[in-house]
Amino acid sequence: MGRIIAVANQKGGVGKTTTAINLAASLAAAEVNTLLVDCDPQSNTSSGLGLMKDPDRVNIYDVLMGAASSEEALQLTELEQLWLIPSHKNLIGANLELVDSERREYRLRDALAPLRDRFQFVVLDCPPALDLLTLNALVAADGVLIPMQAEYFALEGVSELLDTIERIRAGLNPGLMVDGVVLTMFDERTNLAQQVAEELRKYFGERLLKTTIPRNVRLAEAPSYGKPALVYDVRSRGAESYIKLAKEMLDRMTEKSSVDSGQSSGQDEVVADAAPLGPSTGESGEAA
Numbered sequence: 001m002g003r004i005i006a007v008a009n010q011k012g013g014v015g016k017t018t019t020a021i022n023l024a025a026s027l028a029a030a031e032v033n034t035l036l037v038d039c040d041p042q043s044n045t046s047s048g049l050g051l052m053k054d055p056d057r058v059n060i061y062d063v064l065m066g067a068a069s070s071e072e073a074l075q076l077t078e079l080e081q082l083w084l085i086p087s088h089k090n091l092i093g094a095n096l097e098l099v100d101s102e103r104r105e106y107r108l109r110d111a112l113a114p115l116r117d118r119f120q121f122v123v124l125d126c127p128p129a130l131d132l133l134t135l136n137a138l139v140a141a142d143g144v145l146i147p148m149q150a151e152y153f154a155l156e157g158v159s160e161l162l163d164t165i166e167r168i169r170a171g172l173n174p175g176l177m178v179d180g181v182v183l184t185m186f187d188e189r190t191n192l193a194q195q196v197a198e199e200l201r202k203y204f205g206e207r208l209l210k211t212t213i214p215r216n217v218r219l220a221e222a223p224s225y226g227k228p229a230l231v232y233d234v235r236s237r238g239a240e241s242y243i244k245l246a247k248e249m250l251d252r253m254t255e256k257s258s259v260d261s262g263q264s265s266g267q268d269e270v271v272a273d274a275a276p277l278g279p280s281t282g283e284s285g286e287a288a
């Protein structure tokens with residue numbers, strides 16, 4: 001059964017969409033069937049993969065409202081093993097329209113259930129808000145990938161998200177894990193970036209992924225050509241870093257599943273990684 005990963009951070013512009021597109025493309029390029037679901041009314045993931053606006057195309061809004069199945073919404077992309085369920089600006093209304101409906105937090109989970117066996121990875125791009133759409137993504141997901149920029153107060157910004165994840169674990173989705181925190185638009189040459197990375201490592205421990213994503217103009221240009229970076233310029237640092245990120249995540253999952261099935265990989269950190277949320281050093285408890 002595949003793994004569903006929500007790329008979430010309620011802060012705007014931290015690299016969620018760039019991460020969702022390029023992680024999914026890198027997974028597909030590694031020959032695993034991958035589905036990318038655009039859960040953001042801004043539809044940046046859809047346009048970033050070259051889908052022109054089309055009011056008649058079946059999209060995630062139709063799926064969440066029960067007007068279409070997730071199967072009917074699938075679009076094959078330029079990459080052989082990457083599929084997309086596109087978004088639509090109407091999705092902004094779903095927050096209100098779903099308020100009184102039954103199982104309103106489970107809409108996405110229920111809709112994706114029939115596809116789970118077909119894809120090894122399902123990547124959900126979330127909007128920059130802790131709204132009902134993000135909630136649906138976190139309830140549908142097995143893991144959360146949190147893109148963050150290395151700046152002061154980075155932890156304060158993310159504590160609301162961590163609280164939300166904790167609440168969801170306590171009720172709607174007990175299996176939800178933090179699969180990783182990835183530093184985006186990272187400039188390793190600055191002291192500030194180094195200091196913040198160090199602080200985040202103390203807090204998140206092994207959940208802070210080793211791969212960092214540098215600021216790279218190719219990553220910003222690629223969506224205007226409707227392509228993931230690895231199709232637009234595979235030799236760019238941006239494309240390379242997301243290929244590395246996908247590899248790191250794939251490796252962790254293989255290690256974790258071998259630990260789970262009792263074949264110890266000899267890496268205790270992987271077990272620590274599977275632990276529920278909370279500060280790894282016990283330093284700053286209020287965000288957990």
Ligand code: ATP
Nearest residue numbers: 012013014015016017018128185214215216219220
């Ligand atoms: P929103 O919260 O609005 O959904 P987001 O978190 O999805 O935003 P992105 O759209 O991925 O963030 O990125 C914000 C802007 O920064 C975009 O213009 C994107 O092209 C650019 N960007 C993202 N990551 C990088 C990077 N590593 N290097 C250069 N530019 C980047």
Ligand code: MG
Nearest residue numbers: 016017040044
């Ligand atoms: Mg976005």
